[in-house]
Amino acid sequence: MKIGTPKETAEGEARVAMTPASAKELQKLGHECLIEAGAGKAAGFNDAAYKEVGVTVVKSGAELFREAEVVAKVRPPSDTEAKRLKEDQTLVSFFYPASNEDQMKGLAEKGVTVVAMDMVPRISRAQKMDALSSMANIAGYRAVIEAGNNFGRFFTGQVTAAGKVPPAKVLVVGAGVAGLAAIGTATSLGAIVYAFDVRPEVSEQIESMGAEFVFLDFEESGQDSSSTGGYAAPSSPEFQEKQLEKFREMAPDMDIVITTALIPNRDAPVLWTKDMVEAMKPGSVIVDLAAERGGNCELTVKDEKIVTDNGVTIVGYTDFPSRMATQSSTLYATNIRHLMTDLTPEKDGVVNHNMEDDVIRGATVTHGGEVTYPPPQPKVA
Numbered sequence: 001m002k003i004g005t006p007k008e009t010a011e012g013e014a015r016v017a018m019t020p021a022s023a024k025e026l027q028k029l030g031h032e033c034l035i036e037a038g039a040g041k042a043a044g045f046n047d048a049a050y051k052e053v054g055v056t057v058v059k060s061g062a063e064l065f066r067e068a069e070v071v072a073k074v075r076p077p078s079d080t081e082a083k084r085l086k087e088d089q090t091l092v093s094f095f096y097p098a099s100n101e102d103q104m105k106g107l108a109e110k111g112v113t114v115v116a117m118d119m120v121p122r123i124s125r126a127q128k129m130d131a132l133s134s135m136a137n138i139a140g141y142r143a144v145i146e147a148g149n150n151f152g153r154f155f156t157g158q159v160t161a162a163g164k165v166p167p168a169k170v171l172v173v174g175a176g177v178a179g180l181a182a183i184g185t186a187t188s189l190g191a192i193v194y195a196f197d198v199r200p201e202v203s204e205q206i207e208s209m210g211a212e213f214v215f216l217d218f219e220e221s222g223q224d225s226s227s228t229g230g231y232a233a234p235s236s237p238e239f240q241e242k243q244l245e246k247f248r249e250m251a252p253d254m255d256i257v258i259t260t261a262l263i264p265n266r267d268a269p270v271l272w273t274k275d276m277v278e279a280m281k282p283g284s285v286i287v288d289l290a291a292e293r294g295g296n297c298e299l300t301v302k303d304e305k306i307v308t309d310n311g312v313t314i315v316g317y318t319d320f321p322s323r324m325a326t327q328s329s330t331l332y333a334t335n336i337r338h339l340m341t342d343l344t345p346e347k348d349g350v351v352n353h354n355m356e357d358d359v360i361r362g363a364t365v366t367h368g369g370e371v372t373y374p375p376p377q378p379k380v381a
């Protein structure tokens with residue numbers, strides 16, 4: 001089949017869904033690859049690099065959508081792109097079906113199959129296609145780099161001829177994929193790292209990465225996330241109060257705070273309040289990875305970096321993966337390539353959309369003229 005990748009049209013988006021390396025692998029599955037001219041440029045892949053591995057470079061997005069049988073991209077389609085998609089075509093991209101209902105219905109009615117990369121079930125077998133995790137890993141890493149870029153001191157402690165430098169103290173709130181990546185990056189730079197999560201089972205992972213788990217003197221019943229698919233459930237008001245009390249106590253001592261706390265289908269919980277920001281030292285930095293969903297810090301401004309009156313920098317960017325477009329495109333394109341491998345079981349260039357397969361079923365949100373979202377629970381964990 002012809003798999004084509006257009007240039008992303010969302011403002012500031014630098015990622016691309018196909019790299020020369022992923023195209024080589026897609027071709028081994030018997031597929032033909034197309035790319036829109038300039039699609040990989042912002043991620044560091046020029047047209048010549050694609051041509052060299054046998055990818056056909058087409059002049060425009062319109063031509064790409066006309067030619068490709070499978071369109072692989074990063075962002076959900078724009079209105080123009082959705083109009084270009086046609087019967088029997090397959091779209092593979094982030095799609096966020098819960099907040100994209102009209103487009104989903106429209107594409108289903110046209111007979112387009114949509115595979116949402118954000119809906120790939122988070123089970124062991126599907127880890128190689130888990131684009132939410134590969135992007136969260138980059139966001140966590142980049143959050144620490146961004147913090148360092150705005151912080152006037154070393155992360156590591158040093159004793160030098162010019163004086164003794166204390167290590168930076170970093171608090172990571174939320175130890176999912178992004179939080180754990182942030183912990184790993186901050187400890188490797190030599191900071192003293194503390195981390196907190198409402199899911200007590202992550203304390204071992206936090207400690208194995210060299211950070212200290214922040215314990216609350218409070219037992220919350222039911223915060224074992226096994227009943228919520230590994231995700232957090234909202235905390236009780238008493239637990240929240242204890243958590244805020246602990247953070248309030250820690251605020252004056254922390255140099256960098258990285259917040260990543262999310263609960264599925266809800267606004268981000270506010271965990272770092274105005275008074276905590278005011279209690280921090282001048283020069284401290286907060287990076288709020290929950291900014292897209294309203295922010296974990298009360299003062300975060302989405303997509304902006306602000307400096308408070310007491311000299312605390314708060315970073316609310318929501319495009320961390322795009323800021324590392326070469327890395328994120330490489331990982332995302334690999335996620336897509338693995339998905340295409342599962343969709344091409346005979347490696348003969350023929351897509352077999354097997355709706356009996358838990359992973360393919362889970363990620364497919366429109367198929368055969370129907371909306372197929374939400375999917376049934378996967379059988380295998």
Ligand code: NAD
Nearest residue numbers: 122123124133174175176177178197198230232260261262
């Ligand atoms: P997420 O982005 O939904 O949330 C980030 C973290 O915030 C979570 O760890 C959550 O517990 C935490 N959180 C929520 N409210 C909080 C609060 N009030 N205070 C502190 N922390 C709070 O999470 P994610 O990174 O998408 O990971 C979610 C789960 O999915 C994890 O259990 C992870 O291990 C699991 N996962 C499994 C796979 C797999 O293939 N097996 C892949 C990826 C993720």
